[in-house]
Amino acid sequence: MLRRSRKDAGGIHMNRRVRLLATLLAAFAALFTVSAATAQAAPDPDIFVFSAPQGPCETAGGNGVTGGVFADYACNPIFIDYGLFVEPTYGSFDDVYIATFADEPTCEAAGDNGVNGGVWADYQCVIGTASGYLLLVSN
Numbered sequence: 197m198l199r200r201s202r203k204d205a206g207g208i209h210m211n212r213r214v215r216l217l218a219t220l221l222a223a224f225a226a227l228f229t230v231s232a233a234t235a236q237a238a239p240d241p242d243i244f245v246f247s248a249p250q251g252p253c254e255t256a257g258g259n260g261v262t263g264g265v266f267a268d269y270a271c272n273p274i275f276i277d278y279g280l281f282v283e284p285t286y287g288s289f290d291d292v293y294i295a296t297f298a299d300e301p302t303c304e305a306a307g308d309n310g311v312n313g314g315v316w317a318d319y320q321c322v323i324g325t326a327s328g329y330l331l332l333v334s335n
Contacts, residue, residue, distance in 0.1 A: 243313035263292030
């Protein structure tokens with residue numbers, strides 16, 4: 197009759213625990229890898245263009261998506277306004293209207309933010325009919 201000592205029996209249980217732990221760690225690593233790959237594939241609106249009240253921010257984001265400028269956008273609360281954060285399409289577009297600004301310096305700042313963020317290559321701030329400055333963008 198073959199007898200095992202307590203030490204041997206403990207070693208067998210320890211090997212099972214080690215195998216179980218290794219299996220669990222491998223499963224978590226695989227899950228993390230799949231989650232990370234999925235997160236990288238989704239668009240992430242992270243380029244700041246300008247801030248405005250929520251309504252004008254949403255309108256500008258919609259104009260950009262409709263005009264093929266933004267793949268996606270988000271209007272996130274910042275201070276008392278909402279920041280327009282975008283994900284560019286990197287496509288070709290010409291003179292797409294994004295938003296109207298009360299003054300030229302604010303329009304220019306938004307245009308510069310888009311150029312510096314790689315959202316568009318060129319822009320112009322055109323005076324509108326008593327409504328302010330229109331931001332038109334091209335790539």
